[in-house]
Each structure stands twice: as structure tokens, then as C-alpha cells.
Amino acid sequence: MQPFNVLWLQGGSCGGCTMAALDNGTSGWFAELARFGIDLLWHPSLSEATADEVVEIFDRIVAGTQRLDALVLEGSVLRGPNGTGRFNMLGGTGRSMLHWVTTLAPRADYVVAAGSCAAFGGVPMAGTNPTDASGLQYAGAEAGGALGAGFRSRAGLPVINIAGCAPHPGWISETLAALALGGVDGAALDDFGRPRFYADHLAHHGCARNEYYEFKASAEELSQQGCMMEHLGCKATQAVGDCNQRGWNGNGSCTSGGMACIACTSPGFESAQNFLETAKLGGIPVGLPLDMPKAWFVALAALSKSATPKRVRANATSDHVIVPPRTDGGRRK
Amino acid sequence: MTRRVTVGPFNRVEGDLEVRLDIDDGVVSSAEVTAPLYRGFEQILRGRPTLDALTLAPRICGICSVSQSLAAVAALRAAEGIHAAENGVLAANLCHAAENIADHLTHFYLFFMPDCARDAYAARPWHGEIAGRFKAVRGSAAQAMLPARARLLQIMGLLAGKWPHSLAFQPGGTTRAIDLGERVQLFSIIGDVRDFLERDVFADNLDNVLALDSAAALDSWREGRGGDFARFLGVADDLALDRLGRIALPLMSYGAYHEEAASLFARGVFDPVEGRVAALDPEAISEDVAHAWMRDTALRPAEADTEPDADKPAGYSWCKAPRYAGGPVEVGALARQAVHGDALIRDLVARTGPNVTNRVIARLLETAKIVCAMQGWARRLDLRAPFLQRAERRGEGAGVGLIEAARGSLGHWIDLSGDKIRRYQIVAPTTWNFSPRDQGGVAGPLEQALAGTEVGDEGAKSVAVQHVVRSFDPCMVCTAH
Numbered sequence: 001m002q003p004f005n006v007l008w009l010q011g012g013s014c015g016g017c018t019m020a021a022l023d024n025g026t027s028g029w030f031a032e033l034a035r036f037g038i039d040l041l042w043h044p045s046l047s048e049a050t051a052d053e054v055v056e057i058f059d060r061i062v063a064g065t066q067r068l069d070a071l072v073l074e075g076s077v078l079r080g081p082n083g084t085g086r087f088n089m090l091g092g093t094g095r096s097m098l099h100w101v102t103t104l105a106p107r108a109d110y111v112v113a114a115g116s117c118a119a120f121g122g123v124p125m126a127g128t129n130p131t132d133a134s135g136l137q138y139a140g141a142e143a144g145g146a147l148g149a150g151f152r153s154r155a156g157l158p159v160i161n162i163a164g165c166a167p168h169p170g171w172i173s174e175t176l177a178a179l180a181l182g183g184v185d186g187a188a189l190d191d192f193g194r195p196r197f198y199a200d201h202l203a204h205h206g207c208a209r210n211e212y213y214e215f216k217a218s219a220e221e222l223s224q225q226g227c228m229m230e231h232l233g234c235k236a237t238q239a240v241g242d243c244n245q246r247g248w249n250g251n252g253s254c255t256s257g258g259m260a261c262i263a264c265t266s267p268g269f270e271s272a273q274n275f276l277e278t279a280k281l282g283g284i285p286v287g288l289p290l291d292m293p294k295a296w297f298v299a300l301a302a303l304s305k306s307a308t309p310k311r312v313r314a315n316a317t318s319d320h321v322i323v324p325p326r327t328d329g330g331r332r333k
Numbered sequence: 334m335t336r337r338v339t340v341g342p343f344n345r346v347e348g349d350l351e352v353r354l355d356i357d358d359g360v361v362s363s364a365e366v367t368a369p370l371y372r373g374f375e376q377i378l379r380g381r382p383t384l385d386a387l388t389l390a391p392r393i394c395g396i397c398s399v400s401q402s403l404a405a406v407a408a409l410r411a412a413e414g415i416h417a418a419e420n421g422v423l424a425a426n427l428c429h430a431a432e433n434i435a436d437h438l439t440h441f442y443l444f445f446m447p448d449c450a451r452d453a454y455a456a457r458p459w460h461g462e463i464a465g466r467f468k469a470v471r472g473s474a475a476q477a478m479l480p481a482r483a484r485l486l487q488i489m490g491l492l493a494g495k496w497p498h499s500l501a502f503q504p505g506g507t508t509r510a511i512d513l514g515e516r517v518q519l520f521s522i523i524g525d526v527r528d529f530l531e532r533d534v535f536a537d538n539l540d541n542v543l544a545l546d547s548a549a550a551l552d553s554w555r556e557g558r559g560g561d562f563a564r565f566l567g568v569a570d571d572l573a574l575d576r577l578g579r580i581a582l583p584l585m586s587y588g589a590y591h592e593e594a595a596s597l598f599a600r601g602v603f604d605p606v607e608g609r610v611a612a613l614d615p616e617a618i619s620e621d622v623a624h625a626w627m628r629d630t631a632l633r634p635a636e637a638d639t640e641p642d643a644d645k646p647a648g649y650s651w652c653k654a655p656r657y658a659g660g661p662v663e664v665g666a667l668a669r670q671a672v673h674g675d676a677l678i679r680d681l682v683a684r685t686g687p688n689v690t691n692r693v694i695a696r697l698l699e700t701a702k703i704v705c706a707m708q709g710w711a712r713r714l715d716l717r718a719p720f721l722q723r724a725e726r727r728g729e730g731a732g733v734g735l736i737e738a739a740r741g742s743l744g745h746w747i748d749l750s751g752d753k754i755r756r757y758q759i760v761a762p763t764t765w766n767f768s769p770r771d772q773g774g775v776a777g778p779l780e781q782a783l784a785g786t787e788v789g790d791e792g793a794k795s796v797a798v799q800h801v802v803r804s805f806d807p808c809m810v811c812t813a814h
Contacts, residue, residue: 012372014810015347016395016497022439023486023496028479030470040470044344048447048469051340051793078372086643087651089369091351092341123392127381130373130641166395166497222508223721249483249490257494257501258508262388264498273381275388276500319510319719 003039004180005069007061007104008114010044011097012088012124012133013075016166017115018045023249024169036177041068051092058100061107070179071108071153073136076117076124077101077146080132087131098146101136105147109155110179111136112162114172119161119193120267121145135161137193141267157186161193163240165264170246171198192267194240203254203261204236206244213237215308216301217316222276226316228260230285233276237289239263335362338793341369343802345444345469347396348809350767352802356788361798364776364783366767368812371626371651375639375814378757383409383728383749386757390745391498393759394811396439398497399425399432399489400738401811404745404759407591407734409504412747414730416593418722421506423710424492426590426597427519428507430703430710431488432496434526436739437666437696438485438534440806441561442467442478445693448799449568459568466564474533474561481529487522491515505724512716519711527704536560539701546676548684551694562697566690575690578782578801581605582661584668584687585765587613587744589737590706597706598673598737602657605682610672614658615733618744620760621654623647623772634746634758635731651813654768654777655760663687663778664741664765665805667695689804696806728752738762740806761811779805 010018025032033040042049042057049057060066077098078087085096093100105111113119113136121140124133134145137159143149152158160179162171175195178184190199207213212227219226228234236243236254239261244253254261260276263269279286288297311323334357341351351367374393378386390405391398403425409415447469454460466474489496492509501508511519527539535542536559545551555563569575588600601610619632626648628640642648654661662668667687670678677698681691731748741762748756768777776784779802788795 010349012370013348014392014395014398014497016392016398019395019497022443022479023483026480026483028476028483030475030479043470044342044349045347046443046470047344048451050344050799051342054342054344076372078370081641081643084643087371087373087641089351090342091349091367091369092339092343123389124372124377126389127377127379130376131371133372165392221721221723222503223506223510223719247490248495250487252487252490252494254494254500256509257490257492257499258510259494259500262500270389273385276384319721320512 001037003037005039005041005067006072006176007041007057007068007070008043008072008074009097009101011073011075011101011118012078012131013117015045015074017074017172018043020166020169021114021172024173029173032173033176036180038176038180055093058104061104064107068104068108070110070112070176071104072112072114073101073118074114076121076133077136078124078131078133079146080130101146105136105151105153108153110157110160111147111153112160112175114162115167116163116165116264116269119159119163122165123270126270138267140271158189158193160189160195163192163194163265165269168198168243168246168248171195190240194265198242199240199265201240201242201245202237203239203241203243205242207236207255208244209255211312212316214304215312216305217308217312220317223258223319224317225319228255229278231278232260233262233274233278234260235263235287236261238287239266241265336792340793340798345447345803346807346809348812350802350807350809352783352798354783354788354793354798356792359787359789361783361786361788364780365649366769366777366779367650368652368767368809370809371641371813373639373641375757375759378754381754383752383754386747386754387500387503393814394808395497396436396808397432397738397740397811399429399499399502400736400743402499402502403429404734404736404743406502406504407736408732408745408747409734411732411734412730412749413504413724413727413732415504415724415726416722417504418506418719419593420510420714420718420720421722422592423714424507424720425502427707427710428489428493429590430707431485433739434700434703435482435485437700438478438482441693441697442474444806445803446474446565447472448796448803451796453796457571459571463564463568466561477533481526484522485526488519491519503721505722507720510720511714516711516714516716520708523704523707523711530701530704534561534697535701536563539705542698542701543705547680548677551677565693569690569693574800575685575688577689577786577797578804579686579688580663580778580782581686582663582778582781583657584671585613585657585662585664585742586669586672587735587737587742589669591736598669601672602662603668603671605671605686608679608683610674615735617658618760619656619659621656621771623654624649624769625653626651627653634744634760635733635748637758638756639758650769652764652767652769654771655765656771661768661775661777661781662765664762665692665695666699666739667692668741669737670695670699689800692804726752740808741765759814761808761814763805763807763809763812766805767807767812
């Protein structure tokens with residue numbers, strides 16, 4: 001069987017998506033890639049090939065003598081200053097990453113954005129977006145980006161956006177493996193090109209703070225155990241990701257780590273401000289679950305607040321359990 | 334006759350790099366180092382709410398994200414006069430140590446050693462063993478190291494939710510209190526990492542490694558020893574890597590793993606020629622933009638702004654030129670251990686100076702030290718006390734946070750007004766090491782270290798150049814940020 005070739009490039013990147021990917025698999029990421037017949041044609045952090053050897057690989061791809069199954073970009077595409085791409089040149093080539101990405105993408109069967117920067121622009125787009133950063137096919141939530149809204153890779157798919165900052169190692173590895181196995185079509189992606197295997201869930205699903213959420217027993221300060229939606233900026237009920245259904249670095253997650261979900265899988269997450277405070281209007285959080293009538297949410301919240309057990313209320317504002325649950329000695333009734 | 338060659342894309346350096354070499358008779362006579370990426374974090378942070386720095390600053394770097402978080406936290410503590418919960422300081426040290434060990438191991442196994450496995454060394458007697466162990470992606474060492482690294486980073490899952498890019502690091506401490514069972518899990522992870530070091534890296538008990546106090550002691554210890562550290566030492570001897578990348582610039586460290594009153598590793602500036610350490614004066618730090626694609630604003634980071642100018646004729650890098658007391662300094666594990674007074678490192682520096690071999694040795698030695706320190710910090714966590722101190726914030730004032738990332742000295746200068754960021758300046762480790770020339774034409778540390786490198790007829794393909802560059806463990810994404 002021919003290997004599934006992956007060319008991985010880094011644009012306006014922090015390198016964190018690669019660092020996350022390296023965390024994958026109990027046997028290590030390299031073994032995981034090999035298991036699925038994935039060959040890293042070149043990876044900037046990992047491959048032996050350097051300098052001219054790399055440019056030769058690019059030239060072969062452009063000339064059509066080297067097959068390219070997947071082009072993976074990590075990091076934003078920096079289009080500035082003035083459309084030249086000079087904020088991000090590829091060393092030794094005299095050319096910008098903007099040039100290389102737009103030249104190589106049409107040669108690839110699949111184009112994959114590893115992380116929210118390559119997908120939507122991400123953190124470099126924050127504030128005044130000083131480098132005119134964008135994602136491959138989006139600038140924030142707006143279709144377009146470096147490749148244009150109409151771009152389709154040779155397999156007929158838009159850019160596959162493994163959104164997340166950084167994404168879960170499994171999201172990266174499983175997406176690449178699924179592509180190598182074949183059969184990934186448009187139905188496997190959501191409206192923003194994100195793989196549905198993780199984007200059909202909300203970060204809230206499986207949150208260990210769920211009992212506090214149900215009773216609207218809120219943490220008032222960081223490090224407390226209660227729900228972080230009411231006061232501490234948590235967007236997990238509106239952000240896609242199976243973040244609390246799989247462990248991060250063992251059994252972690254943002255909400256289990258004591259910090260709010262900042263919706264890093266969402267286009268434009270970086271343009272929010274005061275990430276750890278809940279924006280409110282008339283005392284009610286602006287961001288509520290999107291598929292539920294607001295009035296119902298408010299009514300149910302009031303009801304559950306009035307029914308909150310003392311235990312839940314007390315523990316919500318403590319950093320450890322101060323009132324344990326009552327079990328009546330474990331006797332079954 | 335002088336020949337100019339350009340080397341790039343220069344990979345396995347965390348980010349991208351371009352190096353231009355002037356070569357005379359097979360020897361590098363002069364080098365220029367270019368950081369080819371600029372993302373504009375200092376511009377992005379300007380005008381934002383103060384605490385947004387804690388979301389954005391770690392995202393400067395995916396490999397030293399905790400370092401960036403902790404520099405921002407230190408700057409905020411200084412600006413706002415905030416004291417942290419002791420548990421939070423210990424937990425942050427544990428996370429920082431985990432990241433730094435991961436970085437040192439990633440550098441050794443994935444970035445540096447694969448060059449020794451290159452076919453260029455096929456004629457060396459050790460090549461078969463080294464290639465089997467360290468060949469990029471395929472070597473057996475990475476298959477062992479990656480699971481150990483993943484296990485190590487479970488400390489982040491326990492104490493900070495995830496890695497990279499956690500919001501757990503706050504001016505008042507950390508956001509997750511752990512319980513009795515979780516402390517046991519912490520010991521278990523640290524124990525597994527220690528096992529990996531003792532089995533794969535050192536092939537000896539860490540206590541014996543930490544007892545090495547001279548070059549002579551190291552020589553006799555490694556005699557007939559297995560393990561990847563001894564394998565490296567064998568290769569380094571054969572290739573005379575201690576003759577590569579030699580410079581004698583001052584070695585600087587901001588001190589590492591700070592607690593309220595003390596730190597694990599000392600702060601200071603070590604003169605490798607005189608063998609003396611001096612106190613660090615933060616006021617002596619400046620940044621020169623004579624050859625950076627930046628407009629001139631002010632030399633002191635506390636007063637400077639970052640304004641890119643891609644068309645500046647004298648510019649050749651997005652990296653500014655940091656200077657200490659007007660001159661370049663080298664930072665990193667070697668500098669940190671020399672400043673701290675580690676006997677083995679001091680002896681090695683006295684004998685052969687800062688060079689490729691000694692930089693690699695210092696990193697691995699430091700890894701052993703940190704693992705032992707982690708066991709102590711985990712024991713000291715008081716599970717009845719808070720991890721996060723409630724912080725009364727002023728939203729006004731200026732402050733600097735000086736910490737050590739894996740690759741060296743990292744500083745964040747912050748200036749607040751009306752709970753908004755008025756100014757934010759970052760000087761990262763590789764900004765120091767890979768600095769361009771300054772207004773006096775003085776080259777940066779790597780530029781100086783490359784000069785004199787014998788490249789023969791290989792020019793840009795010289796593996797010696799690869800060794801010199803990677804010996805600094807550059808992080809190019811941090812460099813210009």
C-alpha cells in the first residue's frame with residue numbers, strides 16, 4: 001500500500017498544534033502515524049530534511065512528480081504588509097508562506113487546517129490584526145481567507161478545519177487517520193468545515209461541573225467548584241468540541257482545570273474581551289445555549305436555583321468539597 | 334574569495350529561521366541571522382483589558398506556553414502588588430518544570446540528535462547505533478521518549494487543565510486545587526519521568542548524576558555507560574563538538590522557579606572568562622532596532638513600542654537586538670547553571686567555554702535537577718490551604734516579570750492604565766541568542782558563534798552549522814512574537 005503523504009507547514013503559528021499532536025497515542029504519535037500508513041513528507045519540527053532539500057520537495061509537488069495526499073497548515077496566513085505576505089517569509093526561499101500555501105494547496109487531495117489560526121485566523125487576528133492574518137478559507141466567521149470561499153482541494157472538499165487552540169491531540173491524529181483510511185466526504189464536516197466527530201458535541205457535554213450547572217450553583221471566583229457560566233465567562237454551552245468527553249493531558253480539560261471555556265473552537269474567539277467574565281444584559285448572561293428559547297432558560301434557571309440543595313450551593317463557592325453528598329450509608333431503598 | 338550562502342528553511346528549531354553565511358576558504362567569516370516571522374503580539378495586546386494578557390500571552394508560543402503565562406503573571410503581580418497563594422506558586426512551578434523538561438527532552442531527542450544520524454556521518458564507527466536510535470521520526474529513541482513526554486505532561490492535566498495554553502496561571506496562584514488522591518497521582522507521574530531518565534537518558538540513578546562535580550568526574554562516570562546522554566558524549570567527543578559554536582559572551586539568568594522569597598536557580602550574570610558572577614540589574618536591559626524591521630522608539634523595554642517597518646533598508650530580521658549593559662549575552666540552560674554555580678557546568682565552561690557540547694550537557698543535567706525539585710514541591714503542597722489567593726486589583730501601574738523559560742531569560746514589561754494595557758513589551762530567550770547586529774555593528778550570540786565554523790566545501794549543507802544553531806535550542810516563534 002502506498003503511504004498517505006502529509007506535508008505539514010507552519011505559518012503565523014506558535015507551534016502549539018504540533019506540540020499537542022506529539023502528545024497523542026500511548027505508543028507515541030510517530031507510531032500512531034505509521035499504524036495508519038501516514039508518512040510525513042516533511043514536517044518543520046520533526047523532519048531531517050532541511051533548506052534546499054525542502055525546497056526540492058516543494059518543487060516536485062508543484063511539478064506534479066510528487067503526490068501530495070494532504071497539505072496541513074498550522075498557523076494563520078499572514079497576508080500583510082499590503083498583501084505581500086512579508087510578515088512571514090519561508091526561510092531561504094525568498095517567498096512568503098502566503099505564496100507557498102496558495103501554490104501548494106491546489107496540488108493536494110486534502111487541505112487541512114491544524115488549529116484555529118489556520119482555520120479562521122485565530123489569535124494573530126486579534127485587536128487591530130496588525131499582520132492582516134486570516135485562516136485558509138475563513139477570516140473569522142467570514143468565508144474567504146487566503147484560498148477563497150470557493151476553494152476545493154483535489155478530492156473536492158473545502159479546507160478541513162481542526163479548530164481549537166490548541167486542538168486536542170486526538171482531533172488532529174484522528175482526522176489525519178480518517179483521511180488516510182479514505183471515505184471522508186462533505187457530510188463528515190460541519191458548516192465551518194470542522195470534523196463532526198468532535199464538532200457535533202458541545203464543550204459543556206460531560207463537564208464535571210454539570211450538577212452545578214443544573215442547579216445554577218455558580219462559582220463566584222476562579223478555583224471554586226461551581227458552574228462558571230453565570231459569572232466567570234464560560235462559553236462551553238455554546239462552543240463545539242467533545243472537550244469534556246475525552247481527557248486532555250490525562251484527565252484534564254479547561255473546565256476541570258478551573259478556567260472557563262473561551263470557545264477556542266469558534267471562529268473569532270480571539271476578538272472577545274475579558275475572557276474570564278460573563279457579559280450580561282440586565283443581570284442575564286448574553287451568551288446562553290443557542291438551541292433553547294431564552295425565556296425558558298431564564299425560567300428554568302430561576303426554578304433550579306430555588307431547588308438547589310444546600311450541599312451544591314456550599315460546594316459551588318469552595319475550592320474543594322465541604323459538604324459531601326448524602327447516601328444514607330449506601331443502603332438501597 | 335568570499336562566498337555568500339543562504340540556509341533556510343532552517344527547521345527543527347521551533348518555528349522557521351534563515352541564516353546567511355559569508356564563507357572564506359571553507360570557514361564562516363560572518364553570519365546574519367533572520368527571524369522571518371512577525372505576528373505582532375505587542376500590538377495586539379495594546380489597549381486590551383489587563384487580564385486578556387493571560388489568554389493571549391501564552392499563545393505566543395506553543396512549546397513554552399507556561400513560561401509566557403508565568404512571565405505575564407509575574408509582570409501583573411509586580412504592577413499590581415499582588416501576592417499569590419503558596420500552593421499556587423508551587424503548582425505553577427510544577428507545571429513550569431513539566432513544560433521545561435518536556436522542552437529539554439524534545440530538543441535533545443527530536444531537534445538536536447537527528448543531525449548526528451545524518452548520512453553525512455555514515456563513515457563514523459558509531460553511526461549505525463546512533464542512526465537506529467535517533468533517525469528523525471523513525472529512530473527508536475523517539476518511540477520511547479514520546480510516551481514519556483505525554484506522561485510527564487499529564488501534570489498539566491492535573492494542575493492546569495491542559496497543555497499548551499492554559500488559563501490556570503493567575504496573579505493570585507492557580508485555579509485548580511487538588512486532593513489527596515491527585516497528589517498521589519502527581520508523585521506517580523514524577524516517578525515515571527524519573528524512571529525514564531534513569532533508564533533511557535542516564536542509565537544511572539539521578540543522585541549519582543547530580544553528584545558529578547567536575548569534567549573529570551563526568552569522564553569517569555560515562556566510561557562504559559549506556560544511555561542516551563553517554564551516547565551523545567561519545568559522538569560529541571568524536572566530532573569535537575566542544576570546538577563548535579564557541580563564544581565567551583556573558584551568561585545571563587533571571588533565576589528560575591521563583592517563590593516569594595527564594596528561587597531554585599539563582600539570578601545573575603556570569604563572566605565565563607573571569608569565572609565570576611555579578612548581580613543582575615534589570616535597568617541595564619535595552620533593545621536596539623538598528624537592524625530589525627522596526628521603527629526606533631525607545632531603548633528601554635519599559636518605554637518602547639513595537640512598530641514594524643518591513644521596508645527599513647538596514648533591517649534584516651524581525652528580531653530586535655536585546656543588550657545587557659550595552660552588549661549581547663547568551664541565555665539558556667548553560668547560562669542558568671553557570672550563574673547558579675553548578676560545579677560541573679562551571680568546570681566545563683572554565684575548560685572549553687560555552688560551546689555546542691556544553692549547551693547540550695547543561696540541558697540534560699538540568700532536567701535531572703528539576704525532576705528532583707518537583708518531588709519536593711509536590712510534597713510541600715498543603716492540601717488544606719487555597720491554591721488561589723483572592724487578588725485586589727488596581728488596574729494601574731507598571732511592572733516587569735523576569736523568569737526563565739527552558740531556552741533562557743524571558744521578560745514581560747507591562748504598563749496599565751484604567752485596567753487596560755497601555756504598553757506590553759516582550760523580550761524572549763531567542764531574542765537574546767539570535768539577535769541581529771546592534772547600532773554599533775556588534776553581532777548577536779549565534780552570529781558570533783557561527784563565525785569561525787569550518788564548513789569546507791559543503792557550504793550551506795554543512796552539518797556543523799546545523800549543530801551550532803540547534804545547540805541554542807532556538808524558539809523562533811517567541812523570538813519576534
